Each structure stands twice: as structure tokens, then as C-alpha cells.
Amino acid sequence: MDDMMTRVAAHFALTNEEQAELVEQHEVKNLLTSKFLLVGKLLTRKPYNKEAFKRTMASLWRLTAQVHIIDMEEDKFVFSFQTKATRDTIMRGRTWTFNHSLLIMAAANRLLDPLIIPLRNQEFWVQVKGLPLVFMTRAMEKLIGDALGTYVVTDQSRRGECLSIYLCIRVLLDVGRPLRRWLAVRLPNASGMVEWVQL
Structure with missing residues (x-):
């Protein structure tokens, strides 16, 4: 939309009045909204009922936060919260879906304009299964997380060594790429064997 407006504007000469800039002397904090915002998009190519989507998300989040949802262009939504804590709770919560999207x-x-915020990189919890127990360490979690995308954090509910049937790590992933199902890990042991771990 911005590119199109720029191209259209290039065909017109601006008057002196149109070229005049608004110079605001107030402190920036007085000009900003007091709300805490998320911008979101539903990853689907199928048509869906936007009003039903807004009602469903508001209902899901009602116990955690009061939210006001605004329908924007290009199938984007702005979610407005009263506090940073409630906004962060929703953003860091479970994976949210609507109609399996x-x-x-x-x-x-x-x-910044919330409509131009890139939405390709998203944080997800990833379970890693198939590693030998002796390699279930926080160092291995960071190594695998960075191989998949960008390592964010380890499951903080675990104490000491990560001895379990799987590792649980939060990773920043590019949602424009297919999700990986397997990862080949060459273990630094005497045999130098490769373990195929399931994601």
C-alpha cells in the first residue's frame, strides 16, 4: 500500500501548503498510545469469518487479559492490551490457532506503524526426541536451537540436567519455511556417530 501511494504521489506536484511539515513540540510520550499492542495475522489462504475470529480470540484470552481487537488491512489485526504484562503473557503463551490455522x-x-512490522519470525516451543541421555544438556539445547533458527530459552521448569524423554527449547523460526521434522546431529564421542533426532 505504501509503495503504491508513493508511486501515485510521484505523478503529482505538491503545493507549498502540502509540503509544510507539522512540527510538534510535545514530549514524545504524550503523543503515544498508552495501550500495549500486538499485530497479528492468520496464516491461511482460505476465507474465514473475521468477526468469528475476533470473538473466539477474545473469549480464549478473557481469563488472562482484556483485549480490544481491531481489523486492519491485508488480513492483519491489532490486539490492544491494558498492560505490558498481559500482552507479553499472550505473546509468550501457547501456540494460538483459529480453524486449524x-x-x-x-x-x-x-x-512504528504496526502494519509494517515483519511477522515472518515467530517463537515456538520445540521438542527434540532421540538424543542419548548423556547429551541432554543445556549446551546441546542451545546448539540445536541455533541450528533450527535462533535459540531463545530453555524450558525453565526443569532443574539441573535435562534428563527426560525429550528436550524442550524455545526457538525463533521463520514461518515462511517448512517446519523441519528431523535433524542429523553428529555426536562428539569416540565413534563420531550421527543421531537422527525427531522435532
Whole structure:
């Protein structure tokens, strides 16, 4: 939309009045919204009922946060919260879906237009199964997380060594790429064997 407006504007000469800039002397904080915003998009090519989507998400989040949902262009939505804590709780919560389609979200920097925030990179919890127990360490979690995308954090509910049937790590992934199902890990042991771990 911005590119199209720029191309259209290039065909017109601006008057002196149109070229005049608004110079605001107030402190920036007085011009910004007091709300805490998320911008989101439903990853689907199928048509869906936007009003039903807004009602469903508001209902799902009602116990955690009061939210106001605004329908924007290009199938994007802005979710407005009263506090940063409630916004962060929703953003860091479980994976949100509607009609089996993934809702991707990003925190809107209040100094930027929320419609231009990139939504491709999203955080997900990833379970890694198939590693030998002796390699279930936090160092291995970071190594695998960075191989998949960008490592964010380890499951904080675990204490000490990560001895379990799987590792659980939060990773920043590019949702424009297919999700990987397997990862080949060459273990630094005497045999140098490769373990295929399931994601």
C-alpha cells in the first residue's frame, strides 16, 4: 500500500501548503498510545469469518487479559492490551490457532506503524526426541536451537540436567519455511556417530 501511494504521489506536484511539515513540540510520550499492542495475522489462504475470529480470540484470552481487537488491512489485526504484562503473557503463551490455522504475532513498537512490522519470525516451543541421555544438556539445547533458527530459552521448569524423554527449547523460526521434522546431529564421542533426532 505504501509503495503504491508513493508511486501515485510521484505523478503529482505538491503545493507549498502540502509540503509544510507539522512540527510538534510535545514530549514524545504524550503523543503515544498508552495501550500495549500486538499485530497479528492468520496464516491461511482460505476465507474465514473475521468477526468469528475476533470473538473466539477474545473469549480464549478473557481469563488472562482484556483485549480490544481491531481489523486492519491485508488480513492483519491489532490486539490492544491494558498492560505490558498481559500482552507479553499472550505473546509468550501457547501456540494460538483459529480453524486449524496458525496465528502469528509480534509486539508493535509504539514508534512504528504496526502494519509494517515483519511477522515472518515467530517463537515456538520445540521438542527434540532421540538424543542419548548423556547429551541432554543445556549446551546441546542451545546448539540445536541455533541450528533450527535462533535459540531463545530453555524450558525453565526443569532443574539441573535435562534428563527426560525429550528436550524442550524455545526457538525463533521463520514461518515462511517448512517446519523441519528431523535433524542429523553428529555426536562428539569416540565413534563420531550421527543421531537422527525427531522435532
